Each structure stands twice: as C-alpha cells, then as structure tokens.
Amino acid sequence: MTTMRVTQNMLSDRSVGSLQLGLSRLAKVQEQISTGRVLNRPSDSPTQTTAAMRMRSSIADQTQFVRNAEDGVGWLGVVDATLGGMTDQVRRARELGLQGASSGTTSQSARDALATEVEQIRDGLVAAGNTTYLGRPIFGGVTSGPAAFDASGAFVGVPGAVNRTIAEGVKVRVDVLGTDVVGPDGASLFDDLDALVLSLRTGDTPGIRTGLAALEGRLEDLGSVRATAGARFSRVEQAAQRGRDAVLDLTTSLSEVENTDLPRAMVDLKMQEVAYQAALASTARVMQPSLLDFLR
Numbered sequence: 001m002t003t004m005r006v007t008q009n010m011l012s013d014r015s016v017g018s019l020q021l022g023l024s025r026l027a028k029v030q031e032q033i034s035t036g037r038v039l040n041r042p043s044d045s046p047t048q049t050t051a052a053m054r055m056r057s058s059i060a061d062q063t064q065f066v067r068n069a070e071d072g073v074g075w076l077g078v079v080d081a082t083l084g085g086m087t088d089q090v091r092r093a094r095e096l097g098l099q100g101a102s103s104g105t106t107s108q109s110a111r112d113a114l115a116t117e118v119e120q121i122r123d124g125l126v127a128a129g130n131t132t133y134l135g136r137p138i139f140g141g142v143t144s145g146p147a148a149f150d151a152s153g154a155f156v157g158v159p160g161a162v163n164r165t166i167a168e169g170v171k172v173r174v175d176v177l178g179t180d181v182v183g184p185d186g187a188s189l190f191d192d193l194d195a196l197v198l199s200l201r202t203g204d205t206p207g208i209r210t211g212l213a214a215l216e217g218r219l220e221d222l223g224s225v226r227a228t229a230g231a232r233f234s235r236v237e238q239a240a241q242r243g244r245d246a247v248l249d250l251t252t253s254l255s256e257v258e259n260t261d262l263p264r265a266m267v268d269l270k271m272q273e274v275a276y277q278a279a280l281a282s283t284a285r286v287m288q289p290s291l292l293d294f295l296r
Contacts (some may be wrong), residue, residue: 033266039258048257055254062246065167069240072164075174076233078133083181083226086128087219093121093193094215100200101208108203115200122193126153129178136162139178148178153190155179166239172232181225182218189218 042049096114130147131138140148140157148157155178162175182189192214199207 037258052254052257055250055257059247059250059254061168062243062250065165066240066243066247068164069166069236069243072166072172072174072236073233073240075133075138075162075164076229076236078131079138079174079176079229080226080233082128082131082138083176083222083229086125086181087222087226089121089125089128090189090215090218090222093118093196094212094219096121097196097200097208097212097215101205101212111200111203115197118193118197118200122153122190122197125182125193126151126190129153129182137178138175139181141175141177149182149190153182153188154185155188164236166236166243170239172236172239174232174236176225176229181222183221192218 039045039049039052096118100111100114126149129139129149132146135146137143137146137148137157142160142162143156143158145156148155150156157178159177159179161173161177163171164174165171179185179188183191192211196208196211196215198204199211
C-alpha cells in the first residue's frame, strides 16, 4: 500500500489555490453585475459568443433591409400622391373638353378660355412629371439629371429601374418610368392635351371629341399605373414592418445571450460571497500557526 505524506507546503498550496478559485468566481459574478453582460470576452463562452456574433450580423442585415424598405415607402408614397394629382388634373382637362364640345351652347371666346385653362393643366402635368424624391425625379428612371421631362414634355430621363432590396434576395422596384405614365414622345398625354387645345381654339368639334376619347384612355392608364405602384407600396410597407419585428426578436434573443440576469446574478453573488467567506474561515482553522511561527 502506497502512502503519501501531506506536507505543510502542500496543504498551504491547495488552500491558497482553493481560495483563489473562489475569489475568481466571486470576481466573475461581480464583473457580470457591474457590466450588465454575461459575455465580456470570447473566453467567457465561445459557443455563446459565436451565437451572439451571428445574431449581430443578422440584426445588421435586417436593419439595412428596414432602411431600404423605408426608403422605398418614401419613393412609392410620393409616386402615389403624384399620380393621384395627375389623375385629378387629367379629369379636369376632360371636363373642360366636354364643355368645349357643346357647340350649340359654347361660344368661340369661351372655348379659347377653356383652351387656356387646358394649357395651364398641361404645364402643371409637366411639373408634376418632374416631381423629385431626395433630389431624384421619380419618373426619370436612373437619370442623374434633375428632371424627367423638358418644357415641351419630351422625356429626358434614362430608362431603368430604381430597385430596393427589402429582404434576402428580394428586390422591389420603387419608381415608375415617365413613359409608362404619360406615354412615348409623339403620342403622349402632353401631345393629347396640345391637340385638345388646338381643337378648342379652332372650334374643331370632332377633334375635341377625339381628344376626349384620348383623355379617357389616359385616365385608365394612370389608374392602372397607380394600382401597380400601390401594390408595390403595400408590399414594401409590409416588408418594413416584418424587418422591424425581426430586429426586435433578434435583439431580444441577443439580450438573453449577452446580458446579465440581474436577479439570478445577485443570488449567485451572495452564494459566492458566502462560499468565499466559508473557505476563508475553514482555511484559517486548518492552517493553525506552527511552532516556527511562535519562535519568530
């Protein structure tokens, strides 16, 4: 049978090691309470640290998706409001044309006045076509210029889609091309209004009626474009809300991983304090002064 002699140095080393271990546990709990975080360094928990890093990456991605979606909501909100205003103006121009088509009750001077108002509506529609959002024309495609249409109503934008990434691998167009709104150059809404003005000034009743039919078609086109933009608006708005919910859920999960549960930590702190004090007391009782201590 093998025996091992326990020396005073061995007893002292083990006692001090146990005290240091208890003290380190106490210090760890104190650090968690003072910082409010369970993970203060990767070595605290490599697995949880990896999970926290992944959550932070996901939060950053979702936050960017939310920003993109909110920007898209801004774009499409302006598009919808502008298309609504343009629809009202075209409807007003059609009403004026209807008045001018009443050849038996409308004098030429009255038609001239109607033509002047239609001209003003046309200019207003050109201005509406150049509406901008954050300095970019909403109907100008990917142009870097300040306008989608020149003074004559010709399209001067650059065809292309303005897209926003609202989720992983999901892009939504947030603009509307000007030619989709008013038609191509030479056969656009502005050309129809010019023709209506000319017919009113010359008293051309058949021409006025042709212009009325053209404006009726333009109203249908505007309604269709607006409906499409409205559907995109709803989709992007829902994506923004889903992104906010995802950020909230991920932030809550990250808090559960990283942050300190204070009630639990306070109980743990008290337990470690009691354990450390008990270790000190027991060590003091075991490590009694030796004869050498009395001879000093």
